[in-house]
Amino acid sequence: MNTIRENLRQYGMVIALVAIAVFFQIMTGGVIFRPANITNLILQNSYILILAVGMTLVIVTGRIDLSVGSIAAFSGALSGVFIINMGWPVWLTVFVVLLVGALCGAWQGFWIAYRGVPFFVVTLAGMLLFRGITMILLDGRMIGPFPTGFQMMAAGFVPEPFGLGTALNEMAVLVAALLSLAFIAVEVRKRAISRKYGVEAGPIHFFVLKIVLAVGAIALFGYWFGASNGIPNIMVLLGVLIFAYSYMANKTIMGRHLYATGGNADTAALSGIKVKSIVFWVYVNMGVLAALAGLVFTARLNSAMPRAGTGFELQAIAAAFIGGASPYGGVGKVTGAIVGAMMVGIISNGMSILGISVDIQQVVTGMVLLAAVILDALAKGRAEKSSKPAVKA
Amino acid sequence: MGTLLEMRQITKRFDRVLALDEVSLEAREGEILAVVGENGAGKSTLMKILSGVYAHGDYQGQIFYKDEECRFKSIKDSEKRGIVIIHQELALIPYLSISENIFLGNEQAKGGVINWHLTYQKTAGLLEKVGLRENPHTLVSNIGVGKQQLVEIAKALSKRVEVLVLDEPTAALNDIESENLLNLLLELKKEGITSILISHKLGEVLKVSDQITVIRDGKTVESFPNVDVDENRIIRGMVGRDILDRFPPRDTTPGDILFEVRDWTVHHPEIADKKVIDGVNLSVKRGEVVGIAGLMGAGRTELAMSLFGGAYGSKITGTILKGGKPLHLKSVSQAIENGIAYLTEDRKQYGLILDETICRNISLANLNAVSVRLTVDEFKEKRVAEDYRGRVDIRARDVLQHVKNLSGGNQQKVVLSKWLFADPDVLILDEPTRGIDVGAKYEIYQIINELARQGKCVIVISSELPEVIGLSDRIYIMNEGRMVGELARDQATQESIMEHIMES
Numbered sequence: 001m002n003t004i005r006e007n008l009r010q011y012g013m014v015i016a017l018v019a020i021a022v023f024f025q026i027m028t029g030g031v032i033f034r035p036a037n038i039t040n041l042i043l044q045n046s047y048i049l050i051l052a053v054g055m056t057l058v059i060v061t062g063r064i065d066l067s068v069g070s071i072a073a074f075s076g077a078l079s080g081v082f083i084i085n086m087g088w089p090v091w092l093t094v095f096v097v098l099l100v101g102a103l104c105g106a107w108q109g110f111w112i113a114y115r116g117v118p119f120f121v122v123t124l125a126g127m128l129l130f131r132g133i134t135m136i137l138l139d140g141r142m143i144g145p146f147p148t149g150f151q152m153m154a155a156g157f158v159p160e161p162f163g164l165g166t167a168l169n170e171m172a173v174l175v176a177a178l179l180s181l182a183f184i185a186v187e188v189r190k191r192a193i194s195r196k197y198g199v200e201a202g203p204i205h206f207f208v209l210k211i212v213l214a215v216g217a218i219a220l221f222g223y224w225f226g227a228s229n230g231i232p233n234i235m236v237l238l239g240v241l242i243f244a245y246s247y248m249a250n251k252t253i254m255g256r257h258l259y260a261t262g263g264n265a266d267t268a269a270l271s272g273i274k275v276k277s278i279v280f281w282v283y284v285n286m287g288v289l290a291a292l293a294g295l296v297f298t299a300r301l302n303s304a305m306p307r308a309g310t311g312f313e314l315q316a317i318a319a320a321f322i323g324g325a326s327p328y329g330g331v332g333k334v335t336g337a338i339v340g341a342m343m344v345g346i347i348s349n350g351m352s353i354l355g356i357s358v359d360i361q362q363v364v365t366g367m368v369l370l371a372a373v374i375l376d377a378l379a380k381g382r383a384e385k386s387s388k389p390a391v392k393a
Numbered sequence: 394m395g396t397l398l399e400m401r402q403i404t405k406r407f408d409r410v411l412a413l414d415e416v417s418l419e420a421r422e423g424e425i426l427a428v429v430g431e432n433g434a435g436k437s438t439l440m441k442i443l444s445g446v447y448a449h450g451d452y453q454g455q456i457f458y459k460d461e462e463c464r465f466k467s468i469k470d471s472e473k474r475g476i477v478i479i480h481q482e483l484a485l486i487p488y489l490s491i492s493e494n495i496f497l498g499n500e501q502a503k504g505g506v507i508n509w510h511l512t513y514q515k516t517a518g519l520l521e522k523v524g525l526r527e528n529p530h531t532l533v534s535n536i537g538v539g540k541q542q543l544v545e546i547a548k549a550l551s552k553r554v555e556v557l558v559l560d561e562p563t564a565a566l567n568d569i570e571s572e573n574l575l576n577l578l579l580e581l582k583k584e585g586i587t588s589i590l591i592s593h594k595l596g597e598v599l600k601v602s603d604q605i606t607v608i609r610d611g612k613t614v615e616s617f618p619n620v621d622v623d624e625n626r627i628i629r630g631m632v633g634r635d636i637l638d639r640f641p642p643r644d645t646t647p648g649d650i651l652f653e654v655r656d657w658t659v660h661h662p663e664i665a666d667k668k669v670i671d672g673v674n675l676s677v678k679r680g681e682v683v684g685i686a687g688l689m690g691a692g693r694t695e696l697a698m699s700l701f702g703g704a705y706g707s708k709i710t711g712t713i714l715k716g717g718k719p720l721h722l723k724s725v726s727q728a729i730e731n732g733i734a735y736l737t738e739d740r741k742q743y744g745l746i747l748d749e750t751i752c753r754n755i756s757l758a759n760l761n762a763v764s765v766r767l768t769v770d771e772f773k774e775k776r777v778a779e780d781y782r783g784r785v786d787i788r789a790r791d792v793l794q795h796v797k798n799l800s801g802g803n804q805q806k807v808v809l810s811k812w813l814f815a816d817p818d819v820l821i822l823d824e825p826t827r828g829i830d831v832g833a834k835y836e837i838y839q840i841i842n843e844l845a846r847q848g849k850c851v852i853v854i855s856s857e858l859p860e861v862i863g864l865s866d867r868i869y870i871m872n873e874g875r876m877v878g879e880l881a882r883d884q885a886t887q888e889s890i891m892e893h894i895m896e897s
Contacts, residue, residue, distance in 0.1 A: 197772040252767045253760045260757055263746035270704060270735065270743050271758040271811070272726035330748050 012375075013324060013339045020343060024350030032350050035228035038221075043154065043300060045345035046234045047072065047293035047309075051316035052323075052337040053245050054289035057282050059320050060249075060262045062329025063112070063119040065286050067126030069312035071104050072294030073305075074130040079295055080143035080304030083150060090149045098291050104130060105287020106280070113279035127313070135306050144303025154300035157230040168226030175231060176222025180215045187211055234296060241289075246334045258282070263330030318365070319344060322372040343368065396457075397422040397587050398443075398476075398556055403454035405438055405447065412438045414611045415454070420556065420604075425578060425588045427602035427619075429595070431631055431830035435611040436591050437481070440558050443589075444478040445471040458556075475555030479545045481564060487534035492516035494533055495548045519547040523577055539570030546577065557581065558589045563597060564828060567689035567856065575601050593828070595624045607631055632832055640863035641835065643842045647681035647866060652819045652850045657711035659699040669695045669706060671874045677819065677850035682841060684865030685854045686890050692874040693854045694738055697821045701735040702728030715818070729758055734817035736808055738824040738854070740801075744808040747797035751789055752778035754796055754807050759815040781810035785840055802833025809840060819850040826860065838864060858887045872897045 024032045031037065051068050058065045075097045082088040082096065108126050111117040145151075160170045191207060225231045249255040260268040261278045269275045293312070298304050316337075323340030325332025344365055351361050398420040405413040413435045420426040430436050441447050443456065445465030456463045458474060465471045468478075485494045492512050501511045516529035525543040527536060533544065542562055549557055559578075563571040571594075578588055578601055592598050598605060599619065606616040607630035614630050628639075659670035670692050677683045685693050698705035700713060702725040713720045715731065722728045728735075737743035745754055755778045756763050763774040778792035785806045789799060796807055805825065812820060822841070826834040841864060844851050855861045861868055862885045870878035870893045878893035 193772060197776060251769060251771075253764055253769060254767065256753070256757070256760055256769060259749070260746055260753075263748050264742075266743045267746050268757070270701070270725060270737060272702075272724075272729040273757075274724070274726065330746070 013322075013336060013343075013372075016372075017339050017343050017346070020350075021346055024346060024353075028350060028353045031353050032346070033224075035224045035226075037349070037353075038224040039228050039232055041345055041349050042232060042235055042238070044349065045341060046154070046238060046300075047297045048312065048315050048319060048345070049238055049338060049341050050241065050289050050293040050296065051312055052319040052341045053241055053334055054286040055313075055316040056320045056323070056325055056332050056334050056337040057245070057249070057258060058286050059317070059325045059327070060258055060329060060332045061279055061282055062262045062265075062327075063279070063282075064123065064313075064317055065108070065126075065283065065290075066120070066123040066313050067104070067108065067130055068286060068290040068293070068316060069309040069314075070127045070130035070134065071101060071287060071290035072297060072309035072312055073134045073307070074104070074137075075101055075291035075294035076298035076304040076308050077134045077137040077143075077306070079150070079298055080146075081137055083146060084143050084304075090147070093150075094295060097295060098288050101287040101289075101291020101294075102284050103287070104290070105284040108287070109280040109283030112283060113276045134308075138304060138306045140306055142303045142305040144301075146299065146302055151299050151302055152233065154234055154296050156233040158233060158236060160230065168223070169228075169230035172222050172226035172231050176218050176226075180218050183214050183218065184211055237296075242334060242338055249334055259330055261329075315341075315344065318369050322369055324372075324376055340372070395422060396420070397459065399457040400439070400443060401455045401457065403439065403442055403452055403456075405435075405442060405452040412611055413442075413452070416608060416611065416613045418606045418613060418616065420587055420589055422587055423582060423585050424603040425582055425590060425601050427590045427592065427598040427605045428608060429592065429598055429605060429627055429631060430608035431832060434608045434631075434830075436608055437560060439608070440478055440560055440589070440591065443471065443558065444468055444476060472552055475553055476558065477549040477552055477554045477556070478558040479542075479549060479560065479562060481561045485533045485541055485544060488532060490530050490532055491520070491527060491536075491544055491547075492529035494544060495519060495551050497548075499552060515551065516547075519550055522550060523547045524573065537570075538565045539567070539573070542566065542570075542574060543577070546574075554586060556587045556589065558591075560591045561593065561828075562590070563592065563594060569688075571597065593830070595627050598627065599624065609633060628831055631830075639831075639835070639859075641839050641842055643682070643845060645680050645842075645846050647845075648679035648848065650676050651679045651716055652677040653712075653714040654700065655712045655714070657696070657699070657713075658709070659695060659706035660708040662705065662707050665707060669874050670699060673711075673871075673874075673876050675869055675876065677852060679848045679850065680845045681866050682845050682851045682853060682864055684861035684868040685852060685871055686858060686861045686868055686894075687871035688894060689856060691871040691894075693871050694823055695874075696871070697735055697823055697852070697854060700728075701725060701733060701821065704735070729815055729817070732816070732818035733821070734758075734812040734815055734819070735821045736812055736823060736825060738827060740804055740808050744811075745796050745804060747795070749796060750793045751782065751787065751796055751799075751807055752792040755781055755792075755810045755814055758811050762814070762816075777814060778810075781814060785810055785813070786836060800829075800833075802829040802836075805829055805833070805837065809837065813840075813844075817849070819852070820844060821852045821854070823854045824856065825853065826855070826857075858890055861885075861890075862887070870894060 021033070051072070055065065055068065078097050078100060079093050082093040083090065104126070108122050111122045112119045158171050161174070162170055164170060187207070187210065225235070249258065257268070257273045257278055260271070260273055261275050265275050294309060297308060301308070319341035320332060320337040321327065321340070322343060323333065323336030323338070325336065347364055347368065348361050351364065396419050400416065400418050402415040402417055403413050404411070404415055416435065416439055418426070418428065418439070428436050428439070438447070442452050445467045448466045449464035456465070458476070463474065486497065489497070495516055496512055501508050501515065513529045520527060520529065523543045523546050525540055525547065527540060533541060536544075546557070562574055566574065575597055578590070581588065590598065590602060599622065602619045604616065604618055605622065605627065607614045607627065609631060653676040655674055657670055657673040658668060661667040661669050673696060675683070687693050695705050699709055702722040703709055704725050713722065720731050722731065741747060746757070752775055756774045760769060763770055763777055775792060781787070782789065782792055787799070787803050787806045787810065789803065796804060799807065825841070826837055829837070841851055841853070853861065853864055866882055868880045868885050868890065869876055870880070870890055872894050875897070877897035880889060
């Protein structure tokens, strides 16, 4: 009974996401989940997803970063200047731009972590500062178009290895099959280890259900990508980022230090955790990911624009909160933020297809954000009550 | 004198848990009633019912005040009748002045405009009554906890209090401040104010109370007048058995000197030329328990934290020797790596991550030991935590329970487990039994003995002199940042320690 309730809470967001997806599937008469639209959905939201990953870490430390939209615009402008005005090769540009993103993050992280300036002030200043530099760099105009190599970052697809001319894209099918196998192998191994350590592993039907659902989801994506142009390059990038950051946050010592810092910085510091350096590196990381998001955005639009990325920071923050991160720090998952971002993405996309105006979309997004946080608080309140029969000493 | 207030057969449930089971108590007019009991016995819940925090209807039973049944719906209702409660955590607003705090919610105003002259005049009168010599304009954040407590009482007096309820009023006060507060209670008693005092400090209870009511496990166990009663009598009521020896015996003899501090001087972190610790020397042998006694503000915590990798202070000079070799500790993590652990005095703020599980709190200071390269082995981590849960008897469902749902004593055992798992040679325990009940205290003393048996150096900082004397092989006495005395166990009495402090 207990496991069911806990699992429900854990997967609540995913269930909500599926419910919303089904709702729009019906309302749009199946348009939203046509393979071509799925690819579109991913591409449209890719930069928010990238930002949401970094923002989750920032929020876990109990802070936010308002400057990411401006840093994204700044890095887009830089890539325009380097590639188009100065003729640099793409790889060098990407490398230098990410480095500059790291420096932007380090600049803010330094003031926040080592000089104790409130994060809100520092990143608000950064938001203005980097936007201003972008304007100066671009002289208020947009630069474009970019060479194909750069565009491929956001628009390209993973090539087919064999060229057999199958109905579905070979690569998509192959990757889906491999991922399914890998997932099953990992889950089976986890269960075996639990049993070895004598830890209760949960009922078998849950285990099977979990595998069926996960493999089903992978197969669905495999089909979607297979039936259109294959796996978008950006999907590979996203997959790697999500996996790497989830692993870092959930499984490593660094991740523990991060959550401890957000949970109670004083306790963390007196337990030997270098709290200041964690905060500093979280902002450096955010800078790099913001620069990456800026590159992807620029490549997708095929031009660097002075007003690019306006409001990205708020979308990323909203995604993290919808995904269950706590504004007080210490709580939040990378995967949660991804689900949150996808939820907002599907709602906007679905409403666009239905011909509902952007203004109303904003109203709905706002309500979803509020509802998610309220539901979370309610669920938590109930959970706390039900776990009250704590042992008295 | 007749009965002023009576709570009859109060029963209160939280979900399925019975917090109070037909508890009754009776306070007579103009007397001081002490309510004692272990943590979690239900004292605070009872007081919340009395003051209307838990509204009528939320509980079963009746409250009679001046022979009239009361059904309080909120704190406002009970305050209207003159029953005022002062909570353990002070409810003052730091950046408002003393007088603004006293009249908060009860502003001396006409048509919404505050009459400041009247406010200050009244405040001055109230402050004089409680014996607090402070300017009514002073911000509450600028006065110490002891004085803040007096402001709380002044606030209660401003509401024409008839029954004053104090929940652990002296928990954060030093001896002198406590003394003043208790005298004030006796003073108020002369003016006919009835008080209900909830306290862990049995000495206080014996000193001021007229009647003592003991609550155990949500039930009233007994109630007796404070005549020919001693601490052991009360403890017997609280725990339901005799604790013959409040400090478990230790049969080990200390070995060679392992940990030594020489000429340790620390300056204030913000005021660079203010010496907080001045030329302190100390040494601890293997398997020895050394106590540091002193008044609050003597610099004991500052000493401990500065030794712990410079977690406090600036311009630190002096030498730390461990096993004869000097240690240069630049950070907390280096201190931990070199086998030093420091258990903080405030476990909620500095010792625990309340929103995390028992398991993750225990592993926090030594994650390397449960990790393969950089990845935490969660199975191993859980097994370690389960192991400590059994060893120090943390009472919880399992190690995945969140720490904030545990009682004070169990929380403290989690913090202790964290430091035991870090496997230190030197443990500095700062107020290890603050705010925890008699039973859990005894268990923590046993753990300390076990550590000594393993040959570890244990330094115990405590404001409770009987505890320092009962636990330590040797006692250092600190005052104003300096060591002013050292006593062997058999020389140490409360009087001899206080003498050293006063003479310094």
